[in-house]
Amino acid sequence: MRFYDCGTAPSPRRARIFIAEKGLDIPTTEISIAKGEQLGADFLKVNPRATVPALETDDGVTLTENLAIATYLEEVGDGPKLMGTTPAQKAEILQWAAIAESQGGTAVAEALRNGNPHMKGRALPGPDNYDQIPELAERGVKRAGRFLEMLEERLTGREWMVGDSFSYADITTFVFVDFARIIKVRVDETKPALNVWYTKMMERPSASL
């Protein structure tokens, strides 16, 4: 098994935290997005779609989506179950991770990639180059704010995103909430339930990864 990581990007951070929370030890190769290594010939053999994270499994399959990597490691790996045990829990955990992706992760990525002058021509990850769209950067900031409002509502009266324990849904949500700082959308006291949850997440050792 081999894990392809990038220490500076939110998407591989999700897998990195998941692996750490499971207590798994997987040989890792760092792919520097700053140096464009995800577009290099070596890595394109691993993932032709040129995105990290990626996990080469011992079954001969390479997984290139967080959802797939987590699902696989939940099945074959030791450590605490992070993706639920009952049908309703499993479904809700995947649901809230999907919502965090579409409402949060996408919004922040759109704001960053369409607004940062260093990302000109790289408005989307992957092998193709797309021009920045300034309106999309603006919209992303607005949507990221709405994402935090939705989370405040969700977390009011709840300790965790789903059920009564830490899960893959918390990891995904946390990474995207933390990612939003880069576009200056931040958790503060105006969102008390989110603030309590975020502080608790920040105190976990895996948050430093």
Next chain:
Amino acid sequence: MRFYDCGTAPSPRRARIFIAEKGLDIPTTEISIAKGEQLGADFLKVNPRATVPALETDDGVTLTENLAIATYLEEVGDGPKLMGTTPAQKAEILQWAAIAESQGGTAVAEALRNGNPHMKGRALPGPDNYDQIPELAERGVKRAGRFLEMLEERLTGREWMVGDSFSYADITTFVFVDFARIIKVRVDETKPALNVWYTKMMERPSASL
């Protein structure tokens, strides 16, 4: 259990086909997006995020993401297994469905919602109104074309998207390939492997749903 559907939209179609392929019979309420019923007070009680599909389960949980609905029904419902049985299969099926969503579904939706004059102010689903961004419509058409190219590569030498049987990954991919016709991005003989697979998918009774 109650399923909230909309006969004209691709996202609920995924759940509709999944339910049919499992042979499940679930009481259904039609929500007309054309009439704006997803934004009505009654439906907002079911899903405050104002999107279809939604599934009210017998566990007291309402699921509002295709991934969650499929995961739940795969666990509690009868019928053929559509989400894999081994860890690698389960992971790969979720992976290819996620790729079809991000590369295909999103691209076509961006092209349609940002380009269609009838969708002014409704560039994104959900409760908030966002203005159309014409560049995003253009980009969506281009990306949808690239999605079909990627599928041609994936399906060359393969009968199904993952492994040797029909799965949730085929359903998701099919719905978004079919959805692309609305922006005039179509499967034809220039993509023979995709064409064979698409024809085979069109012949299934569930394709008429």
